[in-house]
Amino acid sequence: MPTNKISLAAAALLLACLLSSCITTTSGGFAVEASEERALENFIQLALAYFDENDMASARLHINNVLNIDSRNAEAYAIMALILQREGDLELSEQNFRRSIRLDRNNSRTRNNFAALLFTLGRYADAVDELEQVTLDTNYTGRAIAFENLGRSALRLDRLETAEHAFVRSLQLDSNRYIAALELAKLKFVGQDWDAARQNYQRYLTIVAFYKLPHSPNALLAGIEIEGHFDNQQIVDDFGLVLRTLYQKSPEYQLYRKLSDAN
Secondary structure, eight states, X not given: OOSOOOOHHHHHHHHHHHHHHTSOEEETTXXXXXXXXHHHHHHHHHHHHHHHTTOHHHHHHHHHHHHHHOTTOHHHHHHHHHHXXXXXXXXXXXXXXXXXXXXXXXXXXXXXXXXXXXXXXXXXXXXXXXXXXXXXXXXXXXXXXXXXXXXXXXXXXXXXXXXXXXXXXXXXXXXXOHHHHHHHHHHHHHTTOHXXXXXXXXXXXXXXXXXXXXXXXXXXXXHHHHHHHTTOHHHHHHHHHHHHHXXXXXXXXXXXXXXXXXX
């Protein structure tokens, strides 16, 4: 999502200012209308505010106001795509994402959001195509997340080298990307680089402990496998207990039971 959002509490004030700014003034006997550019900006901010509050009807209203002024506004189509995605109209969402990108091919935020939709639809190759474009934009503030998402998409296609490189780049740009650290640890484990697997898993543990994040079943199983290789039975038992207590119906717990029985 874009970072230039406003709260809904501020939306009412902004709307009042917008309406008052639309009143024409006179200068030398000629009417001077308020700037359309300012009106577009205000309507977009209002749409984002209502979107954040999950008021899709109001968000859509303000996007339509934008399109009534400028039918080729790329940002409006990008936000409409997000609205349609949240409402479950995924084909229409894709159409709006594509139209926005055609109008502004350099908008990395829109490409990243579009890639997220494609990933949700299971179209991982298409997601990779979009994300590769995003990661080339060195000015994009969400580049670390884009690399992480590129890695996750590449994994679904069994493109392990691409995935590993993407996770490494994600962590280089933002050392707090815990998903990248976890997935890199798992890749290193599969590649039998045991020390690197443990190092990256410890990195993952440090990040989630700092942010007080819960462990997923996937992360717990990875810890069991990696620490089990180093005969760290205490961690294996502790993580196994968490799996059994919180995620007994998960596939990871069933696999853990098989591993336990095999040993």
